[in-house]
Amino acid sequence: MIGLVVITHGQLAVEFLRTAEMIIGPIGGCRAISIDRNSSVDEATVSLRQAIAEVGGDDEGVLILTDMFGGTPTNIAADFLAGGRIDILTGINLPMLIKAARARYQRDLTELAELLREYGQQAILRPADLLNNKK
Amino acid sequence: MSIVLARIDNRLIHGQVLETWLPYVHANCLVVANEAISASPLKRMMMEASVQSSIRVEIGSISEIIELFDSGELNDFRVLLLFATTSDSLAALHGGLKFERLNLGNLHAGHGKTQFSCTVFLDPEDIENLEQIDETGVDISARCIPADTARNWRRLIPVKKAEN
Numbered sequence: 001m002i003g004l005v006v007i008t009h010g011q012l013a014v015e016f017l018r019t020a021e022m023i024i025g026p027i028g029g030c031r032a033i034s035i036d037r038n039s040s041v042d043e044a045t046v047s048l049r050q051a052i053a054e055v056g057g058d059d060e061g062v063l064i065l066t067d068m069f070g071g072t073p074t075n076i077a078a079d080f081l082a083g084g085r086i087d088i089l090t091g092i093n094l095p096m097l098i099k100a101a102r103a104r105y106q107r108d109l110t111e112l113a114e115l116l117r118e119y120g121q122q123a124i125l126r127p128a129d130l131l132n133n134k135k
Numbered sequence: 136m137s138i139v140l141a142r143i144d145n146r147l148i149h150g151q152v153l154e155t156w157l158p159y160v161h162a163n164c165l166v167v168a169n170e171a172i173s174a175s176p177l178k179r180m181m182m183e184a185s186v187q188s189s190i191r192v193e194i195g196s197i198s199e200i201i202e203l204f205d206s207g208e209l210n211d212f213r214v215l216l217l218f219a220t221t222s223d224s225l226a227a228l229h230g231g232l233k234f235e236r237l238n239l240g241n242l243h244a245g246h247g248k249t250q251f252s253c254t255v256f257l258d259p260e261d262i263e264n265l266e267q268i269d270e271t272g273v274d275i276s277a278r279c280i281p282a283d284t285a286r287n288w289r290r291l292i293p294v295k296k297a298e299n
Contacts, residue, residue, distance in 0.1 A: 009150075037279075038253060040243035041145055070153065070185025072146045078178050 002104040002112055003055025004030040006092060007048060007077060008067035011036075020097045027101045029055045035073050044076050052080060061085050061109030063100065063116075065092040087113040095123035137164075137209055141216045141234035143224055144241045147172060148182040148192075148217065151240070151280050157190065157215060159281040164191040164212035168200040168227055169219050197223060201230040221257075221264035228268060237268060239277040239288060251291040254279045 004027075006013040013032035021027050031051035035044050048064075056062045061084065066074040069090040077088050087109050089096075099119050104112055139160045144152060147167050157165065165186055172178050173196045186192045191212060193203060200216075203209065216234065218224040224237060241254045248256035255277050257265070265288060269275055278285040 038243065040245060040256075042243075042245065068150070069181070070149065072149045075146070075149065075178065075181065078181055079175075081177060 001029055001058050002060045002107070002109055003052070003058070003062040004065065004097075004100055004104070005033065005048065005051045005055060005062060006030070006065045006097065007033040007035065007044075007051075007073040008092070009035055009071060009073060012067055012092075013073075016092060016094065016097050019094060020101060024098055024101060029058075030101065031055055033073075035076070039072075041072070041076060044072075045079065048076055048080065052086065056086075060104075061087070063104070063109060063112060064088045065097065065100065066090045067092055084109060089113055089116055089120070091120060093120055093123055096120035137212050137214050138216050138232070138234040139213045140236060140238060141218070141224065142238040142240045143218050143221060145219045145243055146241050147219060148185060152215070152217065153186060155280045155282070156240075160213070160215060162213045162215035163189070164193070164209060164214045165217070166192075166200060166203070166209070166214050167194040167217045168197045168223060169194070169217075170196045171219075173199065197226050197230065201227065201232055204232055221261040221268075225264045225268055228271060228273070235272075235274060237273050237275045238285075239275065240279055250294040252277050252279075252286070252294070255291065 006016055011034050013034050017030060017032040031054060033047050033051055052062050064077045064086065066077055066088065068074065074090050080086050081088055096116055096119060100116055103115060139162055140156065147169060148165065172182065173194055179194050182194060183192045195203065239255050242256055244256045247258045250256050265275055275288040276285040277288055277291055
């Protein structure tokens with residue numbers, strides 16, 4: 001099973017995980033890391049390294065999900081990027097996290113990352129479009 | 136010299152800088168003087184990619200950035216200059232870069248550091264560095280984002296540590 005680490009500004013990471021579990025039940029092999037205003041980059045890097053080690057025990061790789069490209073959580077994650085072993089996706093949304101939890105078996109890390117990159121974007125819908133496109 | 140703001144922020148280019156400081160000082164050029172980032176192609180690319188295309192971005196080591204300013208290429212730009220540490224900003228001053236104001240933005244906790252404000256932690260070496268910068272006439276103040284009140288660095292007093 002591919003390990004998951006969610007790392008974001010503020011408490012988003014913790015709340016994303018908690019909310020996903022509210023919907024699909026407990027999610028194993030997933031850690032949430034919050035970066036707040038006072039967080040030191042060095043300490044956050046240590047926390048991320050630890051989380052990666054904790055969820056990466058199956059040797060199937062770890063996918064890091066962050067909130068925003070250009071933000072500190074993503075910049076910290078960038079140091080860990082390693083082809084085939086550690087991958088990163090930004091702009092996490094709830095459907096993406098739920099899909100990640102479900103789709104990470106029998107798939108390799110690169111396949112999972114590419115799947116979720118598309119899935120996360122397709123998860124953004126405008127209900128009014130459904131009315132306008134009556135088929 | 137065209138440096139409208141020099142800032143110490145150990146997170147370098149990130150949301151606060153892009154969304155608040157850049158527009159606040161009307162900068163059209165963002166310069167990062169930092170050895171570690173300039174040595175990591177991925178992090179350089181990511182930082183460069185996070186900046187909107189209307190802003191010129193230059194990332195290099197301290198000596199590369201000093202050379203860049205010396206070349207005169209940035210003379211017509213309004214530059215926001217970023218350092219990660221007090222010693223980098225002092226090295227840049229010694230190398231000939233000129234700035235009138237130094238903003239203490241994010242200098243986070245670490246071994247041996249005392250807290251002076253919610254985002255400013257300094258150790259004795261930092262204080263010595265800031266003294267030297269101050270002596271050259273640079274106005275040093277602490278402000279995380281423009282909406283905060285600027286406080287002259289000499290007005291910062293150590294925050295009492297909570298009893299463990």
